[in-house]
Amino acid sequence: MGEKRSSTxxxxxxxxxxxxxxxxFKETTIKDIAKEVGITEGAIYRHFTSKEEIINSLLEEITQxxxxxxxxxxxxxxxxxxxxxxxxxxxLRYAFTKxxxxxxxxxxxxxxxxxxxxxxxxxxxxxxxxxxxLKGKLMVYPEVALAVISGTVxxxxxxxxxxxxxxxTDEEIRNSVKEVAQKLLKK
Amino acid sequence: MGEKRSSTxxxxxxxxxxxxxxxxFKETTIKDIAKEVGITEGAIYRHFTSKEEIINSLLEEITQxxxxxxxxxxxxxxxxxxxxxxxxxxxLRYAFTKxxxxxxxxxxxxxxxxxxxxxxxxxxxxxxxxxxxLKGKLMVYPEVALAVISGTVxxxxxxxxxxxxxxxTDEEIRNSVKEVAQKLLKK
Amino acid sequence: MGEKRSSTxxxxxxxxxxxxxxxxFKETTIKDIAKEVGITEGAIYRHFTSKEEIINSLLEEITQxxxxxxxxxxxxxxxxxxxxxxxxxxxLRYAFTKxxxxxxxxxxxxxxxxxxxxxxxxxxxxxxxxxxxLKGKLMVYPEVALAVISGTVxxxxxxxxxxxxxxxTDEEIRNSVKEVAQKLLKK
Amino acid sequence: MGEKRSSTxxxxxxxxxxxxxxxxFKETTIKDIAKEVGITEGAIYRHFTSKEEIINSLLEEITQxxxxxxxxxxxxxxxxxxxxxxxxxxxLRYAFTKxxxxxxxxxxxxxxxxxxxxxxxxxxxxxxxxxxxLKGKLMVYPEVALAVISGTVxxxxxxxxxxxxxxxTDEEIRNSVKEVAQKLLKK
DNA sequence: GATGAATGAGATTTCATTCAT
DNA sequence: TATGAATGAAATCTCATTCAT
Numbered sequence: 157m158g159e160k161r162s163s164t165x166x167x168x169x170x171x172x173x174x175x176x177x178x179x180x181f182k183e184t185t186i187k188d189i190a191k192e193v194g195i196t197e198g199a200i201y202r203h204f205t206s207k208e209e210i211i212n213s214l215l216e217e218i219t220q221x222x223x224x225x226x227x228x229x230x231x232x233x234x235x236x237x238x239x240x241x242x243x244x245x246x247x248l249r250y251a252f253t254k255x256x257x258x259x260x261x262x263x264x265x266x267x268x269x270x271x272x273x274x275x276x277x278x279x280x281x282x283x284x285x286x287x288x289x290l291k292g293k294l295m296v297y298p299e300v301a302l303a304v305i306s307g308t309v310x311x312x313x314x315x316x317x318x319x320x321x322x323x324x325t326d327e328e329i330r331n332s333v334k335e336v337a338q339k340l341l342k343k
Numbered sequence: 344m345g346e347k348r349s350s351t352x353x354x355x356x357x358x359x360x361x362x363x364x365x366x367x368f369k370e371t372t373i374k375d376i377a378k379e380v381g382i383t384e385g386a387i388y389r390h391f392t393s394k395e396e397i398i399n400s401l402l403e404e405i406t407q408x409x410x411x412x413x414x415x416x417x418x419x420x421x422x423x424x425x426x427x428x429x430x431x432x433x434x435l436r437y438a439f440t441k442x443x444x445x446x447x448x449x450x451x452x453x454x455x456x457x458x459x460x461x462x463x464x465x466x467x468x469x470x471x472x473x474x475x476x477l478k479g480k481l482m483v484y485p486e487v488a489l490a491v492i493s494g495t496v497x498x499x500x501x502x503x504x505x506x507x508x509x510x511x512t513d514e515e516i517r518n519s520v521k522e523v524a525q526k527l528l529k530k
Numbered sequence: 531m532g533e534k535r536s537s538t539x540x541x542x543x544x545x546x547x548x549x550x551x552x553x554x555f556k557e558t559t560i561k562d563i564a565k566e567v568g569i570t571e572g573a574i575y576r577h578f579t580s581k582e583e584i585i586n587s588l589l590e591e592i593t594q595x596x597x598x599x600x601x602x603x604x605x606x607x608x609x610x611x612x613x614x615x616x617x618x619x620x621x622l623r624y625a626f627t628k629x630x631x632x633x634x635x636x637x638x639x640x641x642x643x644x645x646x647x648x649x650x651x652x653x654x655x656x657x658x659x660x661x662x663x664l665k666g667k668l669m670v671y672p673e674v675a676l677a678v679i680s681g682t683v684x685x686x687x688x689x690x691x692x693x694x695x696x697x698x699t700d701e702e703i704r705n706s707v708k709e710v711a712q713k714l715l716k717k
Numbered sequence: 718m719g720e721k722r723s724s725t726x727x728x729x730x731x732x733x734x735x736x737x738x739x740x741x742f743k744e745t746t747i748k749d750i751a752k753e754v755g756i757t758e759g760a761i762y763r764h765f766t767s768k769e770e771i772i773n774s775l776l777e778e779i780t781q782x783x784x785x786x787x788x789x790x791x792x793x794x795x796x797x798x799x800x801x802x803x804x805x806x807x808x809l810r811y812a813f814t815k816x817x818x819x820x821x822x823x824x825x826x827x828x829x830x831x832x833x834x835x836x837x838x839x840x841x842x843x844x845x846x847x848x849x850x851l852k853g854k855l856m857v858y859p860e861v862a863l864a865v866i867s868g869t870v871x872x873x874x875x876x877x878x879x880x881x882x883x884x885x886t887d888e889e890i891r892n893s894v895k896e897v898a899q900k901l902l903k904k
Numbered sequence: 905g906a907t908g909a910a911t912g913a914g915a916t917t918t919c920a921t922t923c924a925t
Numbered sequence: 926t927a928t929g930a931a932t933g934a935a936a937t938c939t940c941a942t943t944c945a946t
Contacts, residue, residue, distance in 0.1 A: 164926085182369035182452060185919060198922080199927050207920065265501075266453055267367055296519040299507050300499065304523055305492065307498030311490035314453075320486050332483040336491055339526035351909075372936060386910050388938065538905085554828055559940060572943080573906050581941065638825055639875075641741055670893040672883050677872035678865065678897055684869030686861065689825075690726050703784035704859040710865055713900035746915060752929075760931050789924065 165203045167193050169217070172210050177259040181211060181267065212272045215264055216255045222250055222277040230284055236293060237338060243281055243305065244334045252315040263312055278306055283333055293342050301340050308333060345365045352390045354380050359397050364446040364505045368454065380479060402451055407466040408530055409437055423480060424528065430492065430523045436519050438500040449497055465493060480529050486491055488527050495520060502522070540575045541567050543591070546584050551633040555585060555641065586646045589638055592631045595650040596624055604658055610667060611715065614707045617655055617679065622704050625687040633691075636684055652680055667716050675714050682707060719808040726764045728754050730778070735772050738820040742772060742828065761848060773833045776825055779818045783811055791845055797854060798902065802895045804842055804866065809891050812874040823871055854903050862901050869894060 171192045175184040186207055190197045204210045229246040233239030252260040285298035294301055312329060313315060315321050321329060357380045362371040373394055377384045389494045416433040420426030438445040452458065472485035481488055499516060502508050508516055542613060545566045549558040560581055566573045579582045603620040625632040639645060641649030659672035670677055689695050695703060732753045734744040747768055751758045765771045790807040794800030812819040826832065839881050846859035855862055873894060884888055 180369070184368075184922085187919075195926095196928050197920085198929065201921070202926055248496045262383070262453065266450065295506075296523060297511060297515075299502055299511075300516065300519045300523070302440065303498035303502055304495045305522075307494030307496070311376055311494030311497070315486055321484075324486075325482060328484075329487065333485045333491075336483060336487070336527065340523065373938085374936080382909090383911055384914070384937085385939075389909060394937070429928095554743075558739075560942085569905095570907050571941085572908065573932075575942070576905055640824065669896060671885060671889075673876055673885075673894045674873065674890065674897070677876055678869045678894075681872030682865045683868070683870030683872070684872070685864035689860055689864055695858075698858060698860075701747065702858075703861065706728065706861045707865075710857060710861070710901065717801075726912080747917085748915080756930090757932055759933070762919095763930060766917095768916070894911085 164193065164195065166274075168200060168210065169205055169214055172255050173214050173218075175258055176211070177256040177263065180263065181207075193297060195247050196252070200246065202316075211264070211337070214260060215271065216273050218260055219258070219271075219273050219276060222261070223275060226277050226280045230280070236288060237341065239269055239284060240341065241334045242336050243284070244309070245330060247305070248312065248326075249311045250335060251309060252316070254326050255313070258313055278302060281305060288341070295340050295342050296335065304340060305337060344476055349358055351382065351386070355397065356401060357388060360401050360443050362479065363401070364443040364450065367450060368394075371505070372509045398451070401447060402458065402493075403460050404464060405447055406458075406460050407462055408444070409448070410430065410462055410467055412437060412466045413464055417467070423475060423478075424473060424525060427524050430471070431496070431524050432517060434496045435499065435513075435520060438496060439503070439513055442500070442504065449500075453495050454482070467490060468492065475528070482529050491527065492524060495523065538567070538569065538573070541575055542584065543576060543588055545657070547592075547630050547634055549590050550588070551630040551637065554637065555581075567628065585638070587645050588634060589645065590647050591645050592634055593645075593650060593672070594607065596635070597630070597654055599624060599650060600651055600654045603655070610662060611707055611712060612667075613658060614711050617658070618683070618708045618711050619704060621679070621683040622686065622700075622707060625683060626690070628698055636687075652676060655679060662715070669714050678714060679711060682710065718736050724833070725756065727759070728763060728860060729764055729771065730775060732806055734775050734779075734821055737772070737775070738817040738824065741824065742768075744862050759798075761783065764817070768850060772825070777834050779821055780834050780837060782818070784836055786811060787838050787841045791841065794805060795851060796851075798899060800845060801902065802847070805870070805895045805898050808866070808870045808896065809887075810821050810874065812870060813877070813887055816878065819874060823874075839863060842866065847901060849902070856901050865901065869897065 161331060168189060172184070172189050175188055175192070178184075179188075181201035186197050188194045189210075191268055192198050193200075193291075200210075202215070225246050226243060230239050261277075282298060282302050285301045288294040288301075289298045296304075312321070312333060316329070355376060359371070360462075362375055362379070366375075373384050374408050376397075377387050387397075391400070411451055412433050413430060416429035417474050419524075420429045448464075469485060471490050472481060472488050475481040475488075476485045483491075499508070499520060503516070511519075532660060532717075546558070546563050549562055550568070552558075555561075555688060560571050564574050567574075574584075576589070599620050600617060603616035604613050635651075656672060656676050659667055659668060659675045659708045662668040662675075663672045670678075686695070690703070698706075719740050720761075729750060732834070733745070733750050736749055736753070738746075740749075747761055750771075751761050753762075758864050761771075765774070786807050787804060790803035791800050794803045822838075843859060844860050846855060849855040849862075850859045859864075873890060877890070
């Protein structure tokens with residue numbers, strides 16, 4: 157999502173992501189998107205069959221991207237402690253560097269009944285947590301641990317956007333959250 | 344919010360809360376509300392000047408209610424550990440018994456730029472956490488602790504609604520979360 | 531229209547006149563009127579069967595009042611010159627002292643296809659002008675003379691309300707118009 | 718305003734002018750306009766952002782047109798007498814050949830607090846009258862003279878539409894009014 | 905007479921989507 | 926591919942009028 161998009165299709169997704177995450181799905185109109193892309197409404201429908209399809213494309217793209225980053229960050233870890241830290245690190249870095257994508261995910265999952273996409277990022281984390289649980293290394297049920305991790309990250313993101321955390325550096329925030337996360341592990 | 348509402352105004356609020364929390368603000372129309380209340384659209388406007396006013400009334404009512412419960416639960420605690428547990432308990436019980444109100448709050452704060460109401464429930468908790476922090480009893484920054492608490496509770500709520508937590512009893516869930524929360528305290 | 535109105539009916543007419551002349555017919559709602567009178571919408575319908583009836587009552591009342599004043603002012607005159615001056619004087623005094631009534635008449639006649647009332651004030655003037663014309667004392671056709679008189683008075687009223695005439699006293703204005711009117715007479 | 722309009726935008730203005738001048742602003746709905754143009758309501762909004770914008774476009778167009786004609790008719794005159802006659806002639810010809818435009822102006826200025834347009838036609842006339850007044854050639858204050866001229870023309874227009882003047886030809890009417898107007902000049 | 909809730913019709917406006925060019 | 930006009934459905938809100946109390 158970071159690279160320059162070349163084709164019109166990519167530009168539409170780029171603009172749509174920005175607008176959806178800023179204003180919401182209903183509040184963002186096809187015309188809004190078209191105008192910012194520099195084309196007309198009708199042209200959008202050359203690239204997507206409906207507004208819903210734009211949303212779903214974004215969901216898929218972002219989901220896949222975050223999933224992949226999480227997967228790799230877990231792979232990279234050499235101990236469970238490190239893997240857990242890597243998860244927190246990845247989530248928060250993603251939220252801080254790609255706030256639009258992160259907000260999109262939050263919006264989508266809060267508003268839509270059931271996501272039109274499989275293999276959510278959370279599942280990657282849950283798989284890791286299930287492993288820990290079976291090894292007896294997790295202080296709480298894996299689903300609860302996932303709630304702690306993903307809920308905390310989401311709320312940290314929101315607080316940071318609202319300026320609630322402006323006294324702390326991003327590094328301090330990340331370390332703080334990691335410290336909490338480590339408490340989920342049994343020693 | 345639990346008792347039967349008598350007047351039309353109360354019925355409108357009751358129905359609106361249910362629909363807003365199920366479908367979202369934009370997706371819920373005045374006609375939807377009117378139909379469920381059993382009156383016509385125009386009649387709604389005898390009780391509220393706009394859809395926005397319905398939303399704000401609900402926000403105020405729910406905010407005030409949860410705030411009050413939190414406040415009392417903290418007052419009731421005889422030690423910091425107990426107070427923290429009481430907060431978790433109150434939040435989760437509220438979420439589980441008044442899911443519509445709880446979801447309304449989440450929706451509202453994710454979708455609206457700035458809430459049209461003061462004294463958010465979170466502030467009550469933050470005040471308590473700030474106290475702990477000054478006493479050197481908090482493991483992380485108070486705002487981070489708040490993110491952990493409120494984020495976790497919100498995610499627990501969502502998971503539970505989706506059936507992710509159906510293997511566990513509500514009591515098990517609450518105890519699990521309390522256990523995590525206690526880790527925020529320095530011994 | 532000047533005296534204190536006692537009954538509710540009179541109060542309704544009084545308020546309606548003020549609001550209609552300030553905001554127009556469509557723009558003034560039954561609720562607006564009721565609120566200023568100090569009763570509720572439903573109560574209005576005890577006194578009038580419809581909004582239209584309020585308008586027609588006012589039209590009749592005002593028409594009759596102005597007609598009567600014009601009639602008497604003509605009767606009072608001892609020469610045609612004086613009678614003509616009396617007409618101008620009456621029209622302008624009426625417009626200046628009862629601007630709401632005067633504006634109501636203008637609004638009504640511009641907006642409604644055909645007035646729901648007979649014996650317009652203009653007819654009293656026209657009868658006088660016809661008399662002059664038959665005596666060969668009128669410089670132009672009587673209908674044209676009526677247009678000059680009533681059109682000028684109306685425009686003077688509008689200009690005065692807009693502040694265009696604020697450099698002149700009401701007396702100066704009246705004398706000016708009389709001077710013009712006298713030119714309609716052949717010497 | 719006379720030529721055939723080609724584009725939809727022009728057709729909307731044309732129809733709107735006719736309906737507004739016949740029924741008034743509030744009484745004419747977007748649906749009415751759309752129906753006569755032969756499109757749907759929504760289509761109107763591709764050409765104008767609001768009903769108000771249609772009204773303002775018409776006001777601007779008509780104001781500018783009449784202003785221009787007045788300006789040129791004054792320029793054309795070779796004496797003050799001729800210039801004054803030209804003004805009357807222009808106003809009455811405009812009113813008689815473009816009754817919808819003329820009625821629109823009257824309606825607009827009676828109903829709207831302050832016009833959303835500058836350089837009203839009356840200002841062109843007033844400037845001329847001010848010149849006469851400074852030269853000592855005007856029998857009355859220039860604003861009063863303007864009231865006589867514009868009020869008379871407006872009322873002549875209304876009377877003619879109502880059939881009150883049907884015994885006279887348009888030429889007779891124009892000459893009659895010119896004769897009256899000349900009396901405003903000092904000899 | 906009065907209240908005030910409710911109706912029902914209609915007004916303005918919005919917008920995803922289609923379609924002729 | 927792209928344009929941009931148009932559709933058609935729906936949403937919010939308004940308001941004269943009615944009616945049970």
